[in-house]
Amino acid sequence: MEFITKSKDETIALAKRLGHFLKAGDFLALKGDLAGGKTTFTKGLGLALDIHEVINSPTFNILKIYHGKIDLYHIDAYRLENNDYDLGFEDLMDEGLTVCEWPEYFLAYLPENYLTVEFTYLDENTRRLTFKAKGKHYEEILKEFKDADAMS
Ligand SMILES: Nc1ncnc2c1ncn2[C@@H]1O[C@H](COP(=O)(O)OP(=O)(O)OP(=O)(O)O)[C@@H](O)[C@H]1O
Ligand SMILES: [Mg+2]
Numbered sequence: 446m447e448f449i450t451k452s453k454d455e456t457i458a459l460a461k462r463l464g465h466f467l468k469a470g471d472f473l474a475l476k477g478d479l480a481g482g483k484t485t486f487t488k489g490l491g492l493a494l495d496i497h498e499v500i501n502s503p504t505f506n507i508l509k510i511y512h513g514k515i516d517l518y519h520i521d522a523y524r525l526e527n528n529d530y531d532l533g534f535e536d537l538m539d540e541g542l543t544v545c546e547w548p549e550y551f552l553a554y555l556p557e558n559y560l561t562v563e564f565t566y567l568d569e570n571t572r573r574l575t576f577k578a579k580g581k582h583y584e585e586i587l588k589e590f591k592d593a594d595a596m597s
Pocket of ligand 2: 483484485502521546
């Protein structure tokens with residue numbers, strides 16, 4: 446499933462639409478280019494979860510927790526390059542939506558199934574977002590999302 450967005454607001458709106466289909470315990474892997482829009486996308490997910498705090502890049506924190514209708518665990522694994530960091534929050538993951546930027550540096554903690562969004566920088570204001578489901582649960586989420594999208 447592929448989308449082209451032509452502004453950051455379009456990326457936020459797309460994420461917000463997807464966010465309505467996500468539940469506590471879900472895991473999203475946001476991959477791809479620097480400045481691809483991963484953090485921007487997370488802001489849109491926050492809107493769907495009724496999070497009123499500003500969501501920023503957690504680069505210096507690795508993990509930030511936001512409270513909303515569902516809690517959001519926002520991870521930026523960019524600094525975990527060696528993959529051997531113990532965040533000690535695995536027990537929490539069932540209780541909120543986990544969104545991980547740079548999942549390639551978080552391999553040790555990736556659940557068996559998750560939804561990947563891959564960001565490709567096309568030009569200054571244009572990005573391609575590719576959604577890929579791993580596992581039946583996420584295939585169903587994408588299907589619901591697609592059906593709802595077709596009706597709107
Ligand atoms: N279509 C678009 N979608 C998303 N962001 C866009 C778009 N067009 C322009 N932008 C700009 O691109 C930048 C995306 O930055 P953002 O922090 O979301 O990227 P990122 O993928 O999280 O980067 P990093 O890898 O450094 O964490 C923002 O400055 C945003 O305003
Ligand atoms: Mg980012």
